[in-house]
Amino acid sequence: MKTTIVTLTLAGSLASALAAIATPATAEEAKEKCYGIAMKGQNDCAAGPGTTCAGTSKIDYQQNAFKLVPKGTCLSMKTPDGHGMLEPGMAPA
Amino acid sequence: MIPSALSQRAGAGFKPEHFAAIIAEPQPVGFFEVHAENYMGAGGPPHAQLGKLREDYGLSIHGVGLSIGSMQPLDRDHLTRLKTVCDRYQPESFSEHLAWSTHDGVFLSDLLPLPYTQETLFRVGEHIDEVQETLGRQMLLENPATYLLFAESTLEETDFLAEIARRTGCGLLLDVNNVFVAAINHNLDPRDYIARFPLEAVREIHLSGHSETVDDLGAPLLIDSHDTPVKDPVWALYETVLGRIGPVASLIEWDNDVPAWPLLRGEAVAAQRLIDAAARQRAA
Amino acid sequence: MPEATQSAFAAGLLKAAPPPAGVMAWNSPSPHRRYSVYRNNVSASLTDALAARFPASERIVGAEFFQAMAEAFIRVHPPRSPLLLIYGDDFPDFAAAFEPAREIVYLADVMRLEAARTRAYHAADAASLDPQALASIKPDRLGDLVFLSHPALSIVSSSHPAATIWAMNAGERPIAPIPDWRGEDALVVRPRMTVEVVPLPPAGASFFGHLAQGRTLAEATGAAMTDDAAFDLSENLAILLRAGAFTATRKDQDDEDRDRA
Incomplete structure (x- = not known):
């Protein structure tokens, strides 16, 4: 009984899924299809050891990370608490 | 002298952000060089792009992580990965550095310097034998840009490289910018280094930019930064080398603050002019 | 002994340390700044590798914070392979437990998404x-x-x-x-x-x-x-x-x- 219902559900759902995806690929998709694009996050910079010029600017690991405060877009992200960041001491959900 | 397997032309380091511009413009450079480690993933755009480039261009594969200058054994897994990349793309040239980057299993992601002694000579020679046997091909060894020296060194870098090439049969990759950077950093004349260098073993040349700072005492300290056009004194040194050995495959490296493709290509075109001039000089 | 030299040289690269004995320059028996170039290269190339893999996360916390968090991660989890394509797979878990980032409750999950994207890129x-x-x-x-x-x-x-x-x-x-x-x-x-x-x-x-x-x-x-x-x-x-x-x-x-x- 249960198997029959699932079979009917599956067949019907598959039919509507197939109908839903029956749209042709765009030209943009076709172009990227072959070689892709240089993705941010692909980590290609990994290959330049010995080539960083920052020999003077940020020498040594002296920063105390525990005094650091995030300054990026997290400040403008609205959380359920209505402001950018949760207050210190507030436990993560 | 055995001719270089690469065409005796100017090439450029391949950057994925240039891919679209490169395939839109036929034959702009003699060959491309890629860092082996960027092609050790299983698939995806890196392989799709390199496979496409390989159809039309000569290829040099340049390793940056094998740690040949380590006193500890080579990473066999990494050597196997290098073999996979070389077998797949059949590059005209494979090169690595006279430097180390892995110690006690930790990869330090920089090309670190080593003392030049009989002991390090023996170990580096063993490692190069192992690489050449595993890959089934000759490799090229690149001279390093260095910022300091070791009290225990007993050999000149040029003698060290000459003896390595003699013992192992490897070729040399002469990085002219590294020569200039290291010479200034050690208060030496770069032309003297070139005069002592075993030029007969050179199969490829690297050219790149560097940046300038000072050490604790205010003496000039050049950093091998690969983030600018090739500097004038490096071009001049390159001309000197070409005058001595004739045309040789030459590569522009630009890895940080990578410019638009036309600018990088322009650097390769400039190198090509000097190669052509050296060829005419030879013919005359 | 070159092996001891390399061990001493490597030991000072992942923490602040003076140049090891036997390291010199033409004008100095103990070239601090020159040795620091290597230490800085190690730090910069590894933090750059992580920033390249987690660009949205870097934007969320800002470059300065991201760099400090990356350096803290690198000290505890330095790469064990030259294959930096996969370096940082455990960075999201590290960030989840990183006290200064605790208030950004969504950060680790965004990082997991970015790590999955890079794995997919190279799959x-x-x-x-x-x-x-x-x-x-x-x-x-x-x-x-x-x-x-x-x-x-x-x-x-x-x-x-x-x-x-x-x-x-x-x-x-x-x-x-x-x-x-x-x-x-x-x-x-x-x-x-x-x-x-x-x-x-x-x-x-x-x-x-x-x-x-x-x-x-x-x-x-x-x-x-x-x-x-x-x-x-x-x-x-x-x-x-x-x-x-x-x-x-x-x-x-x-x-x-x-x-x-």
Whole structure:
């Protein structure tokens, strides 16, 4: 009984899924299809050891990370608490 | 002298952000060089792009992580990965550095310097034998840009490289910018280094930019930064080398603050002019 | 002894330390600044590698904070392989426990999404399941189908709107308040050469998770319906086919035997 219902559900759902995806690929998709694009996050910079010029600017690991405060877009992200960041001491959900 | 397997032309380091511009413009450079480690993933755009480039261009594969200058054994897994990349793309040239980057299993992601002694000579020679046997091909060894020296060194870098090439049969990759950077950093004349260098073993040349700072005492300290056009004194040194050995495959490296493709290509075109001039000089 | 020299040289690169004995310059017996160039190269190249892999996360916390967090991570988890493509797989877990980032409750999940994207980028190439192949299967056999995951497939679940936050910080959509703050699940796929993040509807993560574990289509459907009554099978099947999450199907013989018994 249960198997029959699932079979009917599956067949019907598959039919509507197939109908839903029956749209042709765009030209943009076709172009990227072959070689892709240089993705941010692909980590290609990994290959330049010995080539960083920052020999003077940020020498040594002296920063105390525990005094650091995030300054990026997290400040403008609205959380359920209505402001950018949760207050210190507030436990993560 | 055995001719270089690469065409005796100017090439450029391949950057994925240039891919679209490169395939839109036929034959702009003699060959491309890629860092082996960027092609050790299983698939995806890196392989799709390199496979496409390989159809039309000569290829040099340049390793940056094998740690040949380590006193500890080579990473066999990494050597196997290098073999996979070389077998797949059949590059005209494979090169690595006279430097180390892995110690006690930790990869330090920089090309670190080593003392030049009989002991390090023996170990580096063993490692190069192992690489050449595993890959089934000759490799090229690149001279390093260095910022300091070791009290225990007993050999000149040029003698060290000459003896390595003699013992192992490897070729040399002469990085002219590294020569200039290291010479200034050690208060030496770069032309003297070139005069002592075993030029007969050179199969490829690297050219790149560097940046300038000072050490604790205010003496000039050049950093091998690969983030600018090739500097004038490096071009001049390159001309000197070409005058001595004739045309040789030459590569522009630009890895940080990578410019638009036309600018990088322009650097390769400039190198090509000097190669052509050296060829005419030879013919005359 | 060159080996001792290398050990001493390496030891000072992942922490602040003076140049080891035996290291010198033409003008100095103890060249601090010159040795620091190497230490800085190690730090900069590894933090750059992490920043390249987690660009949206870097944007969320700012470059300065990200660098400090990356340096703290590198000290505890330096790379064990020259293959930096995969370096940082455990950075999201580290960030989840990183005290200064504790208030940014969604950060680790955004990082997990970014890590999955990079893995997908480098995953093996494979052709996705042809929808027509499914269309030709007899209806009474559909429930027994088992799907083979595409090598690029990941399912990232979050109790925060991590996919939306990622999209905003990856430049995919404008940064704006998120009034409807709720958990989000997403597929990370690369059907051809472009990595895609596909948001999932209710119980979609359960459905795809069960399929990726090798459960039959009937089992995965049943589990998803149990997890959330709002589960919409046809919507999820459309996502499955459009996203190229799987490469092929096979009928689960064992399962059929079990059913018969």
